[in-house]
Amino acid sequence: xxxxxxxxxxxxxxATVVLAGCGSSHSSASSGASGAATTSASxxxxxxxxxxxxxxxxxxxxxxxxxxxxxxxxSSWAGMQAAASxxxxxxxxxxxxxxxxxxxxxxxxxxxxxxxxxxTVGFLMGAVxxxxxxxxxxxxxxxxxxxxxxxxxxxxxxxNIDQLTYNTVQDGFLGGYLAAGMSKSGKVATFGGIELPxxxxxxxxxxxxxxxxxxxxxxNVQVLGWNEKTQxxxxxxDFTNQTKGQTLTQTFISEGADVIFPVAGNVGLGAAKxxxxxxxxxxxxxxxxxxxxxxxxxxxxxxxxxxxxxxxSVKATVQSAAxxxxxxxTYVGTLANGxxxxxxxxxxxxxxxxxxxxxxxTVQSGIEDGSIQTPTKSPV
Amino acid sequence: xxxxxPAADPPPAASPAGTATTAPKPEEPGERRSxxxxxxxxxxxxxxxxxxxxxxxxxxxxxxxxNAFTNTTVLHAWSNLFSDPGHAFGQAWDTAxxxxxxxxxxxxxxxxxxxxxxxxxxxxxxxxxxYLSAVFGPLSETCVQATPLILAGLAVALxxxxxxxxxxxxxxxxxxxxxxxxxxxxxxxxxVIHVIVCVLGGFxxxxxxxxxxxxxxxxxGAHEVIVTIxxxxxxxxxxxxxxxxxxLMQAPGTVNPITRAIAGNAHxxxxxxxxxxxxAGFLLAxxxxxxxxxxxxxxxxxxxxxxxxxxxxxSRVAGINVERNWVLVMLIAGGxxxxxxxxxxxxxxxxxxxxxxxxxGIDAITVALLGLGxxxxxxxxxxxFGALHxxxxxxxxxxxxxxxxxxxxxxxxxxxxxxxxLVRAIFRLRGGGGSxxxxxxxxxx
Numbered sequence: 001x002x003x004x005x006x007x008x009x010x011x012x013x014x015a016t017v018v019l020a021g022c023g024s025s026h027s028s029a030s031s032g033a034s035g036a037a038t039t040s041a042s043x044x045x046x047x048x049x050x051x052x053x054x055x056x057x058x059x060x061x062x063x064x065x066x067x068x069x070x071x072x073x074x075s076s077w078a079g080m081q082a083a084a085s086x087x088x089x090x091x092x093x094x095x096x097x098x099x100x101x102x103x104x105x106x107x108x109x110x111x112x113x114x115x116x117x118x119x120t121v122g123f124l125m126g127a128v129x130x131x132x133x134x135x136x137x138x139x140x141x142x143x144x145x146x147x148x149x150x151x152x153x154x155x156x157x158x159x160n161i162d163q164l165t166y167n168t169v170q171d172g173f174l175g176g177y178l179a180a181g182m183s184k185s186g187k188v189a190t191f192g193g194i195e196l197p198x199x200x201x202x203x204x205x206x207x208x209x210x211x212x213x214x215x216x217x218x219x220n221v222q223v224l225g226w227n228e229k230t231q232x233x234x235x236x237x238d239f240t241n242q243t244k245g246q247t248l249t250q251t252f253i254s255e256g257a258d259v260i261f262p263v264a265g266n267v268g269l270g271a272a273k274x275x276x277x278x279x280x281x282x283x284x285x286x287x288x289x290x291x292x293x294x295x296x297x298x299x300x301x302x303x304x305x306x307x308x309x310x311x312x313s314v315k316a317t318v319q320s321a322a323x324x325x326x327x328x329x330t331y332v333g334t335l336a337n338g339x340x341x342x343x344x345x346x347x348x349x350x351x352x353x354x355x356x357x358x359x360x361x362t363v364q365s366g367i368e369d370g371s372i373q374t375p376t377k378s379p380v
Numbered sequence: 381x382x383x384x385x386p387a388a389d390p391p392p393a394a395s396p397a398g399t400a401t402t403a404p405k406p407e408e409p410g411e412r413r414s415x416x417x418x419x420x421x422x423x424x425x426x427x428x429x430x431x432x433x434x435x436x437x438x439x440x441x442x443x444x445x446x447n448a449f450t451n452t453t454v455l456h457a458w459s460n461l462f463s464d465p466g467h468a469f470g471q472a473w474d475t476a477x478x479x480x481x482x483x484x485x486x487x488x489x490x491x492x493x494x495x496x497x498x499x500x501x502x503x504x505x506x507x508x509x510x511y512l513s514a515v516f517g518p519l520s521e522t523c524v525q526a527t528p529l530i531l532a533g534l535a536v537a538l539x540x541x542x543x544x545x546x547x548x549x550x551x552x553x554x555x556x557x558x559x560x561x562x563x564x565x566x567x568x569x570x571x572v573i574h575v576i577v578c579v580l581g582g583f584x585x586x587x588x589x590x591x592x593x594x595x596x597x598x599x600x601g602a603h604e605v606i607v608t609i610x611x612x613x614x615x616x617x618x619x620x621x622x623x624x625x626x627x628l629m630q631a632p633g634t635v636n637p638i639t640r641a642i643a644g645n646a647h648x649x650x651x652x653x654x655x656x657x658x659x660a661g662f663l664l665a666x667x668x669x670x671x672x673x674x675x676x677x678x679x680x681x682x683x684x685x686x687x688x689x690x691x692x693x694x695s696r697v698a699g700i701n702v703e704r705n706w707v708l709v710m711l712i713a714g715g716x717x718x719x720x721x722x723x724x725x726x727x728x729x730x731x732x733x734x735x736x737x738x739x740x741g742i743d744a745i746t747v748a749l750l751g752l753g754x755x756x757x758x759x760x761x762x763x764x765f766g767a768l769h770x771x772x773x774x775x776x777x778x779x780x781x782x783x784x785x786x787x788x789x790x791x792x793x794x795x796x797x798x799x800x801x802l803v804r805a806i807f808r809l810r811g812g813g814g815s816x817x818x819x820x821x822x823x824x825x
Contacts, residue, residue: 064735095776096783099738100729101528102773104657105521109486109773112514123636127731135654151633154641194624196635238624239635
């Protein structure tokens with residue numbers, strides 16, 4: 001019976017602890033939730049619209065990639081933090097989603113915390129963000145790399161969603177100019193994953209950039225894998241099959257291309273393997289995010305990356321919520337607003353001739369002030 | 381109901397089935413004993429239920445300790461232990477309990493929303509402003525999160541009773557989700573009928589994937605554990621393939637691996653208005669649990685399932701077609717997992733993408749394990765894990781506790797439940813035959 005007494009005591013203790021936990025919930029929870037409470041008070045005082053000077057709470061829900069995904073989630077959180085450090089009235093926080101079933105609860109948790117703006121990341125959250133925006137018309141939302149125009153959002157247009165999109169024609173143009181300048185063989189190549197506007201926009205910009213380089217230098221650098229005039233080119237058919245990317249890249253290399261620009265997500269890793277196999281004579285440019293961060297092991301082959309300026313765009317939208325200028329609709333990232341940029345050159349900063357680097361700066365300011373028009377118009 | 385006596389226990393493993401009905405049972409169900417006696421006996425002998433409760437308690441303690449000793453504030457307080465010991469212990473306690481309180485408030489009942497409710501001028505104003513639904517929001521979320529866990533958990537628990545270990549919840553989930561989604565957007569039907577057609581389609585899609593390992597085991601003896609695991613990969617890649625081409629299931633005009641949204645008519649109806657996400661999927665899960673219980677304990681088929689689970693050889697001698705029952709039980713189990721897929725697509729997600737299956741297939745095993753392989757146990761375990769998931773956002777938002785804490789809790793609970801001797805040793809319970817030891821049969825079968 002001695003042991004049974006032990007067990008009974010353990011059960012009793014467990015019951016007591018559980019009850020104590022519930023009992024103390026009022027006191028400790030009120031202290032724990034005081035931050036949220038004060039925020040809600042200030043939000044209701046200012047009638048929901050946060051003018052400058054009042055506190056702004058910026059909230060971000062990651063997709064299943066998590067906060068350290070070295071990709072759009074990490075870039076978005078960097079933008080949130082940049083907004084917070086630029087304005088002491090802005091505080092930011094995030095919730096991680098481990099599975100898709102977390103998306104809506106996480107958004108709802110932030111709605112009940114009276115966040116001034118809720119930033120969601122990526123197409124997987126398009127539908128839930130749209131539904132939440134519809135159900136909460138006074139709540140401001142922003143979604144990264146997703147818009148009605150690209151088919152990521154599908155319903156009637158909700159005015160309280162800021163859709164962050166990126167005119168990658170402009171930095172693709174710079175990438176093409178740089179590739180042409182770096183090519184020794186006079187041939188560069190690009191290919192896509194699937195033939196879609198969000199993919200071919202990069203390839204158009206790249207093609208335009210090479211042609212502009214040719215017209216400036218009287219060269220004839222050829223682009224393999226894409227022709228802007230005929231809109232015909234090479235596609236692997238998906239965004240996952242690295243082997244196809246490797247095979248296609250090897251074909252381009254055997255045809256003489258020495259700068260490769262894959263616009264195909266993870267298929268690009270296959271291209272990187274092929275470039276690695278070429279033994280230093282061939283280099284490439286990465287796409288969407290800084291390749292030296294997301295695919296760091298291949299960094300020494302990346303001349304640069306043609307990025308979507310996620311960090312700058314998120315920072316801008318959070319700041320717009322803070323200063324009252326938030327107006328929903330579509331944000332288009334450009335070279336001028338930092339929403340479409342070339343990544344730092346990393347290992348190539350010393351290998352790119354300084355003359356070429358200064359030409360790039362000239363071209364960039366030309367696009368920014370409109371004196372250089374990219375022939376392709378942005379589809380976003 | 382039948383020639384057999386379905387409610388009786390299946391034949392014990394050692395004796396042939398024919399003698400089972402006459403053999404004296406070692407222990408009669410305790411109708412005559414008082415509740416107090418039962419409770420005391422269950423505590424002293426450490427039966428499965430007690431072990432489970434103590435396992436959950438132990439997991440909470442372990443989780444609290446991990447939480448307290450990974451928190452930077454607490455660690456800082458510990459560094460000043462000798463100058464201010466009370467502060468260190470207080471910080472550790474506050475951190476650990478704060479996370480659990482938030483978890484509770486996010487999953488069951490939040491006193492702040494109730495307080496807000498009472499500040500409203502009238503009930504009608506409260507209803508209008510959504511405060512009333514906010515009070516039940518946490519419970520609603522728990523039910524929503526529990527729905528696929530219960531359904532997929534049943535898909536593991538049912539074959540477990542028949543001596544099969546179904547690791548294929550993920551593949552069967554995908555099979556059901558694909559069919560339900562396709563019927564959801566490609567077909568146009570009137571309101572109620574569309575929902576039913578999609579749910580049935582989900583069952584059929586899952587059952588087809590569940591049937592494969594059952595048939596392979598019956599015909600060739602291929603082990604269901606290997607086949608179901610392989611099918612998980614096959615189905616995940618098959619889904620990626622379907623979502624890679626516009627002429628298959630990828631939504632038109634998008635680069636992303638995602639289908640079109642299903643029609644509004646195919647949505648599972650919400651039970652308590654648009655503010656609460658709880659939908660008919662939860663009722664479906666409860667109905668399935670009831671149906672599985674009825675099947676197992678009240679029908680000849682269920683009797684045969686349990687018989688082959690206890691001893692397939694003896695069952696065969698007794699005239700039970702073991703192979704046919706293997707196929708049947710895997711078929712039904714696959715259908716249940718397929719229903720989980722349909723419930724997620726039609727209840728909350730409305731589109732299918734290459735991550736829709738989440739971790740339901742693996743979570744289902746832990747739910748079934750925690751539920752001791754019984755339908756009621758699966759419902760309770762599903763609700764517990766559902767509550768952990770539902771409370772996680774508030775815990776993360778209010779106390780900055782990493783969301784991984786929920787997974788630590790789940791893992792420790794299952795570890796403890798799967799090792800009853802460990803729990804008995806910790807709480808000094810007298811040893812008793814742990815029912816979960818039977819699980820090993822699944823690997824031998």
